[in-house]
Amino acid sequence: MRLKLVIYGVLLVCCVPFVFPIWWMATTSLKPVSEIFAFPPTLLPGSPTMDAYRQVFELQPFGRQYVNSLYIALVVTLGTLAVSALAGYAFARIRFRGAGIVFVIVLSGLLVPVEVTIIPLYKMFDAFGLVDTHWPLILIPMLGAPSVLATFIMRQFFITLPAELEEAGRVDGLGRFGLFWRVCLPLARPAIGAVSIFTFLHSWNLYLEPIVFLSSKQKFTIPQALTQYVDAYGGPMWNTQLAAATLSALPVLIIFVLAQRQFVEGLAQTGLKG
Amino acid sequence: MTLLLEKPVRSAAPDQRPPYWTMRRRDTLAGWLMVAPQLAGIVAFVLVPLGLVVWYSVHEWNVLGGTFEFVGGDNYAALADDQRLGPVLKATGLFSVGLVVLNLSLALFLAVLLNQKLRGTVVFRTLFFSPVVVTLVAWTIVWGFLLQDNGGVNAFLDLFGIDGPNWLRSGGTAMISVIVVQLFKNVGLNMVLFLAALQGVPAELYEAAKIDGASAWARFRRVTVPLISPTILLTMILTIVGSLQVFAQIAVLTQGGPGTSTTVLVYYLYQQAFQFHHFGYGATLSLLLFVIVLVLTVVQWRMRRRWVFHEA
Numbered sequence: 001m002r003l004k005l006v007i008y009g010v011l012l013v014c015c016v017p018f019v020f021p022i023w024w025m026a027t028t029s030l031k032p033v034s035e036i037f038a039f040p041p042t043l044l045p046g047s048p049t050m051d052a053y054r055q056v057f058e059l060q061p062f063g064r065q066y067v068n069s070l071y072i073a074l075v076v077t078l079g080t081l082a083v084s085a086l087a088g089y090a091f092a093r094i095r096f097r098g099a100g101i102v103f104v105i106v107l108s109g110l111l112v113p114v115e116v117t118i119i120p121l122y123k124m125f126d127a128f129g130l131v132d133t134h135w136p137l138i139l140i141p142m143l144g145a146p147s148v149l150a151t152f153i154m155r156q157f158f159i160t161l162p163a164e165l166e167e168a169g170r171v172d173g174l175g176r177f178g179l180f181w182r183v184c185l186p187l188a189r190p191a192i193g194a195v196s197i198f199t200f201l202h203s204w205n206l207y208l209e210p211i212v213f214l215s216s217k218q219k220f221t222i223p224q225a226l227t228q229y230v231d232a233y234g235g236p237m238w239n240t241q242l243a244a245a246t247l248s249a250l251p252v253l254i255i256f257v258l259a260q261r262q263f264v265e266g267l268a269q270t271g272l273k274g
Numbered sequence: 275m276t277l278l279l280e281k282p283v284r285s286a287a288p289d290q291r292p293p294y295w296t297m298r299r300r301d302t303l304a305g306w307l308m309v310a311p312q313l314a315g316i317v318a319f320v321l322v323p324l325g326l327v328v329w330y331s332v333h334e335w336n337v338l339g340g341t342f343e344f345v346g347g348d349n350y351a352a353l354a355d356d357q358r359l360g361p362v363l364k365a366t367g368l369f370s371v372g373l374v375v376l377n378l379s380l381a382l383f384l385a386v387l388l389n390q391k392l393r394g395t396v397v398f399r400t401l402f403f404s405p406v407v408v409t410l411v412a413w414t415i416v417w418g419f420l421l422q423d424n425g426g427v428n429a430f431l432d433l434f435g436i437d438g439p440n441w442l443r444s445g446g447t448a449m450i451s452v453i454v455v456q457l458f459k460n461v462g463l464n465m466v467l468f469l470a471a472l473q474g475v476p477a478e479l480y481e482a483a484k485i486d487g488a489s490a491w492a493r494f495r496r497v498t499v500p501l502i503s504p505t506i507l508l509t510m511i512l513t514i515v516g517s518l519q520v521f522a523q524i525a526v527l528t529q530g531g532p533g534t535s536t537t538v539l540v541y542y543l544y545q546q547a548f549q550f551h552h553f554g555y556g557a558t559l560s561l562l563l564f565v566i567v568l569v570l571t572v573v574q575w576r577m578r579r580r581w582v583f584h585e586a
Contacts, residue, residue, distance in 0.1 A: 007387055011398050014384065017458045019401050022408060024426060025416040041429045087312035096305030102313055109320045111571060113519050115540045116564045119547050119556050120326035121319065143315025151312055176304035205410040207522035208540075212548055223411035227526055238419055245412035256407040260400050263407075267463070268470035 022249070029053070029243035036238055052243035060225055061218055062244060069221040069248075072137050073203040079142040080150050080199045081192060088154025088191075089180050093166065109148035114140060115208065122212055136213045137221070141203055150195045157191035158184060194266040204252065222248045327564070330557035337551040349558040358534060358542070365449065366538045366566075370517040372453045377513050378506065380457065381464035386494075388465075389472045399469070403462035410459065414526045417455040418442065421527075445535045448528050452536055456523055460516070464509045471505035472498070503582045511574050515567060539563050 023043075028036060029052050031045040038046075056062050090096070091103055114121070125136045141147065161184060169183045185192075210224045217228070226248065229240040256263055334345045353359060384402055388395045405413055420426040421441040428438035441451040475498060483493045499506070521540045524530060530537035530545070537545075543563065547556030 004392060007390060007392060008394075011387055014387075015398065015401050017454075018405055018462075020426075021413065021416045021420060021458075022404065024420065025412065028419070037424055041426055083311045083315065086308040090305045090308035094301050094305040094308070096302040098302075099305060099309075102309050105321070106309070106312055106316050109316050111568055112320050112324055112564065113515065113567060115519050115521065115543070116560045116567070117320065117323035117327060118544075119330065119553055119560060120323035122548075123326070123330075123553075124323065139315075140319055143311065144319030145316075147312065147315060176301065180308070201407060205522075207411055207525070208544070211525075212544075223409060223522065226409075226411045226415060236415075236418070241415050242419065245409065245415050248409040249407075249412045252407050252409070253404060256404065257400065260396075260403070264399060264403060264466050268466050 022253070025242050025249070026246050029239055029246045031239060033239060052239040053247075055237070055240045056229070056244045056247065059240065060220075060228060062225060062247075064218055065220045065222055065225040066247070068134065068219065069204060069223075072134055072221060073200050075138055076141050076203040077196050077199045079138070080147050081195060083143060083147055084150035084154045084195060085185060085188065085192070086180070087151045088156075089158050089184060091151070091155045092158035093161075093179075093184070094176065106148055106151060109145040110152075112145055114145055117145075118208065118212060125213065131213055132215050132219060133213075134219065137203075137206060137209055140209065141199070141206070146199075146202055150199060153195055153198075154188070154191050157188055161187065190266055193262050197263055197266060201252075324564070327557045327560050330554055331561055332554075334554035335551065345554065349554050352555060353558050353562070358537075361534050362537050362539055362542045365534070365536055366518065368449055369453060369520065369536075369538050370514060372450070373456055373517045373520075374510065374513050376453065376457050377461050377464060378509060381461050381509070382468050382506075384461070384465045385468035385472055386498075388469055399466070402465055405459050406462045408459075410522055411526060413459050414455060414523050417451075418527050421451055421455075442528050443532055445532050448532055448536050452520075452523055452527055455527065456517075456520060464513065467505055467509055468502065471502040475501045507574065507578055507582055511571060514570055514574070518563065518567060518570075539566070 027043065027045055030048040030050070031042075032047060032049050032051065035042065035046055087106065091099065091106075121136065121140060122131070125131055130136060165183055165187075166179050169179045174182060205223060206221065207223045210221050214220055214224065217225075220228075222244075226241060226244050229237045229244060231237050331349050332344060332346055333342055334349065335342055388399055388402075422428075423440040423443070427441065431438040439447050441447045479497050479501070480493060483497050488496065518538075519540060520538060521544065524536055524538060524541045525544075528536045530541050539559065540563065543556050543559035546552045546559060
């Protein structure tokens, strides 16, 4: 009994650095400027105001930037699902000539982080006139190094399916694509869930690529936009920054809390077992 | 007529000939078609750029003149002479080692706590995991706000009469601050992976160890750690490679300062290439980063045989 209390106590203390910043972000964004550095700090805004939220949209085309982030993340997620499910299925279930060498080539993507190739990638997209467009933010994650992990997760899942499944499908006259589409993919829900979550968050958080590739505010994504709320002296406008940060974080947080079982268990079961 | 009869009689039915599209050929075609997008992507966005990095590293752009000229080993000579490279590699190493050690220990510690048969652990699991889904730059900005001289962290320390430093602006504390911000952001991921691994450890083993009179610590060392060692190795590789890629946190919190105390390799190569337009030198730094990732991954993979416990 006493041990239980000790464990709960330790867990509660451990929670502080995880939960408090999120609480602080949301409450500070509702405080008037005079209250932000009040001492002692207040856990709740004394006289809540939406001024900061108004400024978020006045100083930048934040709605537009929000839509940019959202549509890029969705396109990348759907694209990655298609690419990784097809490739993962082929590596797991089809014995074809050249599969081994192709698999090694694809796995090499795990050893080459985007940061290593960012300079030539910039020059390549520049040569095609695609700098300051969203193409690099879509194509690189969807087809480049970040997609390899997704393919790997899909492959690990498809390997676990019993051979009888496909044999039964064959008897029903299904070809390779039929087996993939009708038999295996519908069973891959856990892997699809894990890949979607990973990919969406990865795209949503991208920072290096946007600041390298994008220069016009209309095209910015959220992470880049967040750092642009500065006053005339270049100092951060805290309540505005935190309001924009809250807007970017809360929807994802709410979805996570509602679907946390799928999140956590999906991640745990991705066959990430060495 | 006789001519016809001299020919061997072949059945006219087409299905007697072996069809060209055998099962094997169909599978090969399907396999190649299915991996084609991924393969094309890796060639176009990983292998070609990697080749170009090598190519660029023996050239230098002159931004003003717009020329691109062959300079041989000059960039590599510059790398060897670069006074800032030592501190940059030291910062990179400090960040990686600090983050990996703290992350894996805290993740395992929290996973063990949550693995006790207690009520409400799902709530705690959700809370520890929640920073993972907060936008990275948003999380970073909040901590930047909290870690100011007059920010929340020092206000909290003030309650106990401790006069906290200006965390992000003083050389001694900037690095540990950046590490801690990153630690709380992502430790939930490894915690969940450890939790899944712990739940796969058979209870009989603990029972047997208990009967043999093993203490709690001995049970942890001799039963838990060996059985979850594959997960420890995997999280270690992922965390190390992830720690070498850290960029946004540095750019937002410290811009590599104070001095160059938090200038890690990726931030340094970004500065060289995209702020000073030394693309050739930046490419040389990229190659250095690639070699570091490669060596660390291979070394850990080798360790696997000696260190990871496999059930016979």
